[in-house]
Amino acid sequence: MGIMVNGNELETDADGYLVEPNFDDAASHAIAGAEGIELTEDHWQVIGYLRDSYREQGHSPNFRTMLKEMQEINPAADSKYLYDLFPLGPAKQGARIAGLPQPYGKGGY
Numbered sequence: 001m002g003i004m005v006n007g008n009e010l011e012t013d014a015d016g017y018l019v020e021p022n023f024d025d026a027a028s029h030a031i032a033g034a035e036g037i038e039l040t041e042d043h044w045q046v047i048g049y050l051r052d053s054y055r056e057q058g059h060s061p062n063f064r065t066m067l068k069e070m071q072e073i074n075p076a077a078d079s080k081y082l083y084d085l086f087p088l089g090p091a092k093q094g095a096r097i098a099g100l101p102q103p104y105g106k107g108g109y
Contacts, residue, residue, distance in 0.1 A: 017102035
């Protein structure tokens, strides 16, 4: 199972998350397209935050942390704003589209 990006197949797990992180914007476009999302500047702001957080922490943030830290970057980034961008869950779907491995999940942070 995988996703094609620029002629290369990137390995994914059963839930569609990349097994290895990929920070190539083409990967994000491919994953978002498969999920029916057209990426806007607002999406890219969140994707950039998620990638930076992953680089710093070694994992993506849970939703509570994401909400708090995104509001420091963009005061308009409340829960509704983030769910409008990533309707299947900002922390989970956002991480998938950002090209990150599957988040730890509840209790793993």
